[in-house]
Amino acid sequence: xxxxxxxxxxxxxxxxxxxxxxxxxxxxxxxxxxxxxxxxxxxxxxxxxxxxxxxxxxxxxxxxxxxxxxxxxxxxxxxxxxxxxxxxxxxxxxxxxxxxxxxxxxxxxxxxxxxxxxxxxxxxxxxxxxxxxxxxxxxxxxxxxxxxxxxxxxxxxxxxxxxxxxxxxxxxxxxxxxxxxxxxxxxxxxxxxxxxxxxxxxxxxxxxxxxxxxxxxxxxxxxxxxxxxxxxxxxxxxxxxxxxxxxxxxxxxxxxxxxxxxxxxxxxxxxxxxxxxxxxxxxxxxxxxxxxxxxxxxxx
Amino acid sequence: xxxxxxxxxxxxxxxxxxxxxxxxxxxxxxxxxxxxxxxxxxxxxxxxxxxxxxxxxxxxxxxxxxxxxxxxxxxxxxxxxxxxxxxxxxxxxxxxxxxxxxxxxxxxxxxxxxxxxxxxxxxxxxxxxxxxxxxxxxxxxxxxxxxxxxxxxxxxxxxxxxxxxxxxxxxxxxxxxxxxxxxxxxxxxxxxxxxxxxxxxxxxxxxxxxxxxxxxxxxxxxxxxxxxxxxxxxxxxxxxxxxxxxxxxxxxxxxxxxxxxxxxxxxxxxxxxxxxxxxxxxxxxxxxxxxxxxxxxxxxxxxxxxxxxxxxxxxxxx
Numbered sequence: 229x230x231x232x233x234x235x236x237x238x239x240x241x242x243x244x245x246x247x248x249x250x251x252x253x254x255x256x257x258x259x260x261x262x263x264x265x266x267x268x269x270x271x272x273x274x275x276x277x278x279x280x281x282x283x284x285x286x287x288x289x290x291x292x293x294x295x296x297x298x299x300x301x302x303x304x305x306x307x308x309x310x311x312x313x314x315x316x317x318x319x320x321x322x323x324x325x326x327x328x329x330x331x332x333x334x335x336x337x338x339x340x341x342x343x344x345x346x347x348x349x350x351x352x353x354x355x356x357x358x359x360x361x362x363x364x365x366x367x368x369x370x371x372x373x374x375x376x377x378x379x380x381x382x383x384x385x386x387x388x389x390x391x392x393x394x395x396x397x398x399x400x401x402x403x404x405x406x407x408x409x410x411x412x413x414x415x416x417x418x419x420x421x422x423x424x425x426x427x428x429x430x431x432x433x434x435x436x437x438x439x440x441x442x443x444x445x446x447x448x449x450x451x452x453x454x455x456x457x458x459x460x461x462x463x464x465x466x467x468x469x470x471x472x473x474x475x476x477x478x479x480x481x482x483x484x485x486x487x488x489x490x491x492x493x494x495x496x497x498x499x500x501x502x503x504x505x506x507x508x509x510x511x512x513x514x515x516x517x518x519x520x521x522x523x524x525x526x527x528x
Numbered sequence: 529x530x531x532x533x534x535x536x537x538x539x540x541x542x543x544x545x546x547x548x549x550x551x552x553x554x555x556x557x558x559x560x561x562x563x564x565x566x567x568x569x570x571x572x573x574x575x576x577x578x579x580x581x582x583x584x585x586x587x588x589x590x591x592x593x594x595x596x597x598x599x600x601x602x603x604x605x606x607x608x609x610x611x612x613x614x615x616x617x618x619x620x621x622x623x624x625x626x627x628x629x630x631x632x633x634x635x636x637x638x639x640x641x642x643x644x645x646x647x648x649x650x651x652x653x654x655x656x657x658x659x660x661x662x663x664x665x666x667x668x669x670x671x672x673x674x675x676x677x678x679x680x681x682x683x684x685x686x687x688x689x690x691x692x693x694x695x696x697x698x699x700x701x702x703x704x705x706x707x708x709x710x711x712x713x714x715x716x717x718x719x720x721x722x723x724x725x726x727x728x729x730x731x732x733x734x735x736x737x738x739x740x741x742x743x744x745x746x747x748x749x750x751x752x753x754x755x756x757x758x759x760x761x762x763x764x765x766x767x768x769x770x771x772x773x774x775x776x777x778x779x780x781x782x783x784x785x786x787x788x789x790x791x792x793x794x795x796x797x798x799x800x801x802x803x804x805x806x807x808x809x810x811x812x813x814x815x816x817x818x819x820x821x822x823x824x825x826x827x828x829x830x831x832x833x834x835x836x837x838x839x840x841x842x843x844x845x846x
Contacts, residue, residue: 340768351803464640
């Protein structure tokens with residue numbers, strides 16, 4: 229069975245896995261980033277991925293055409309950023325100012341309800357149809373391998389967005405405030421930062437990372453109301469693999485997961501592609517329960 | 529057992545046993561499914577509400593139970609009762625295994641890992657279609673050989689009553705105190721000599737046993753089961769039920785399950801919009817009143833008592 233796969237094919241699977249890993253990392257980064265600042269898990273992350281893919285599809289197919297997909301992407305990210313800020317303002321801010329006692333419980337239920345709301349709303353509006361914005365990008369040949377252009381473009385732009393995110397975080401004042409908030413929420417307030425507004429921005433950035441992943445993958449996978457479910461699964465698996473709150477963990481975890489899935493599909497069976505990540509996760513948990521880059525919480 | 533609780537339980541059981549005479553078959557079916565969800569919600573509450581183990585795998589165990597009995601009857605030819613017992617055993621064993629795996633995990637890691645487990649059950653049931661028939665659904669023989677809604681109503685009422693009795697005994701014993709101690713401060717509980725590992729595993733095993741049992745009975749009631757049983761939306765429903773009823777209270781999950789079940793069946797008339805409306809109701813409830821039905825009931829009860837015995841109220845204040 230191992231020898232049934234030629235080295236060339238194996239290389240192709242590895243490459244495909246790494247490229248997918250970049251986009252998984254975007255999802256995971258969004259989750260980990262929101263958690264880092266707000267200490268809240270957003271279970272509806274995949275729904276923002278879904279919205280991102282729909283917005284991208286609508287702009288590309290009705291406004292700009294497949295050649296200008298790169299122009300549609302910032303518009304997608306911006307609109308989901310605004311939506312995310314709105315959602316945070318209306319639903320999650322009460323966690324911090326509304327006297328909510330059990331914050332984790334509240335956040336979990338409200339984001340799960342949000343997941344249900346967005347997913348079923350999309351199902352009602354869209355119906356059972358599946359769309360694709362299409363792509364005019366030619367296949368790219370890398371040595372003996374040929375890879376669909378949209379996939380390569382997604383991976384390349386994914387890397388660019390990751391770079392942009394790092395620049396924002398490490399070279400700007402808001403980035404500094406966000407990193408400070410991730411370290412100490414009270415400390416950043418005493419330094420005069422409007423934490424409530426910062427939370428909105430952080431949530432907006434986090435969900436727009438998911439939307440970018442959705443928009444980039446729109447031509448690769450189909451666009452439909454439940455396409456966020458798989459994306460969420462990947463995102464959360466990476467979080468456990470890499471360690472919650474760790475940005476490097478999200479990156480390395482994303483690449484590892486993409487690789488594990490691609491090689492699992494190539495060597496064992498493709499139908500279980502989505503289960504290999506979980507196997508990787510279990511193996512890792514047995515060795516290191518806080519993930520690769522997670523920090524051991526201090527128990528007082 | 530406190531006398532008031534016993535009296536309340538008898539009244540509730542008698543009421544539930546008498547209710548079917550006023551209902552048509554459709555309503556009976558709705559409440560029967562409500563009982564099924566009540567078992568799931570109550571056993572999840574044992575994990576999350578009483579012990580603080582925010583596991584998100586309950587729907588996976590229900591599906592495991594359902595498929596365990598369905599597959600063992602189809603492939604091994606065992607009788608139905610043995611199939612159900614096997615289902616309970618399989619779920620219990622898997623629950624124990626998951627508990628062992630996640631023993632060292634805290635809060636959000638536990639949630640994500642258990643959720644990943646349930647997703648994997650979902651994926652495996654879908655992808656392993658040579659065995660499970662995947663999305664086509666697996667046919668399972670009905671429990672009583674007929675489709676009489678009234679008898680299934682009593683079967684599920686009995687299942688719920690037994691599950692609740694077991695949970696009551698656990699929660700109102702020393703074990704229940706251990707569990708709450710673990711929830712409130714695991715380290716301190718351990719330092720007081722509570723074997724936290726043992727009781728956490730116990731809770732995982734018990735809650736997945738009850739859930740697997742309920743899943744198996746459900747399979748023998750609906751006759752065709754699919755991988756959707758392990759879908760995340762099932763868990764969302766369970767969580768919403770428990771939180772609406774009151775997390776960490778004994779009656780909350782049951783009340784929440786029945787209320788949510790009635791609400792969703794009422795919303796069913798809006799066709800595709802039902803889930804949208806349901807999610808909106810949950811969001812509005814969470815934003816406005818989030819302590820749960822049980823807390824609301826207690827407050828009303830106190831108000832009523834104060835109104836009936838004004839002097840007692842004054843004395844209590846003094």
